[in-house]
Amino acid sequence: MAESPDPAVLRRRLQIELRKSREATGQSQKEVADxxxxxxxKLLRIENGAVGITxxxxxxxxxxxxxxxxxxDELTRLAQGSRKLTTATYGKSVPTSTIKFWNLRSSAVRVRQxxxxxxxxxxxxxxxxxxxITSYSTPDLSSEDIDDRVAARMDQQGLLDREDRPELYFMIDEAALRRWVGGPEVMRNQLDRLKxxxxxxxxxxxxxPFELGVHGGIRGPFQILEFAEGEDYVLYIDDAAGGLASRDMEAETERYLTLFWDLEAVATKPWELNGFLDKVLADFNPKPAGNDAPESNT
Incomplete structure (x- = not known):
């Protein structure tokens, strides 16, 4: 059983092993608890990963x-490691739930977003x-907190530079590409980054693209984390409060996985990305060639 340094991952592996052990005996959670x-x-929370176990x-x-x-001995080591989760790495301005999600994502073999x-x-x-992050901030969030959150997000991008990084599949609605976040210059740099x-x-x-009209993804953003063989999928979707909700229900995870595959089939092909982004970039600078008039911001 390979171990990971991420406490949230250790807890998840532990809960999987405990659930398998119980199911092998043919007992229900209530029978074991009794x-x-x-x-x-208590047993429900342990198996769901909501709490650790002594x-x-x-x-x-x-x-x-x-x-x-x-x-x-192996499960004991998992239990001990899973109880060490801390927010110290990123400061108290980053919610523990977000750090748990990052920990899980870092050990996935495949990420679909x-x-x-x-x-x-x-x-x-x-x-x-x-x-x-600034637009999402509440009045009680200081400039230092915002700096911490930005730094944490940038730090997470180290996942993309790892030699052992997971396979990463990003599906983006055209609306996200055309929304002026920070103005045209910020968006130009952002779209160049995608390239x-x-x-x-x-x-x-x-x-x-917009030309697809309404599609199944309109219901909202989601991510599916896929782990090593023998370990299941984890689905994360944005909840109404703006946080991340984990749903381990097999049927719902399968539904979102099928949705992602359906969206892949109708989306632009990977080799078409640069051409598509060039068209969007052209709209951020509507000034005709050779025209020295100030750039429009409308």
Whole structure:
């Protein structure tokens, strides 16, 4: 069982192994909880990854499942590592839920992301990211907090430069490309960044043009993280409060995965990206060639 330094990933691997161990015994969560004199909600939260588990409780649980020897030691190490999650790396201005998501994404073997209105965070320039983060900020968020969040987002882009980075598939609605975030110069730089990023191996960018009309992705942005064989998918979608909601329900994850494949089929092909972006870039500078009139900002 390969280990990862990311506590959120260790917790997820632990919850998968515990669920498998229970299912192998044929027992329900309630039956196990009753046998250990636990409340049913306690085991539910452990298996969902909502809470960690102490070594004492883990050993009691594994003993009940009949797990012995080396596997106990491996799961104990996962439990100990999974309880070390901290926000210290990025400062208190970045929510713990966001850091947990970043930790999970960093260990995925494949990432699929669809965005309707904004460029995906992993592809944003610093100027673009600052405009977005500032626009989302609340009155109690200081300029230092904004700086921290921008720095954290830029730091996360190191994922794209790793030799062992996951396969990355980005699906972007044309609306995100044409929305003037920070003005035309910021957008020119941003679209140029997309061109450069698309040159990398194992990174694909496709666009859903306006001419498609209404499509299934209109319901909102989402990401699907795919892990190593034997570990399942994780679906993240934007919730009503602007945060990230994790849904491990198999049917819903499968529905979004099918939706992503459907969008891939009708989106621009990867080799068409530069031509499409050039057309969008031309609209950010409507000044006719040879005309020295000031650039329009309308």
């Amino acid at each position: 046998a250990l004199a636990w409340s049913p909600s 070594v004492t409780d883990l050993r009691a649980l594994l003993g009940h499942y009949g797990v012995r020897g080396k596997q106990v 669809f965005e309707t209105l904004l460029i995906p965070g992993l592809l944003q320039t610093e100027e673009y990211a600052r405009e977005v 450069k990023r698309a040159e990398a191996d194992r990174l694909t960018i496709q666009v859903l």
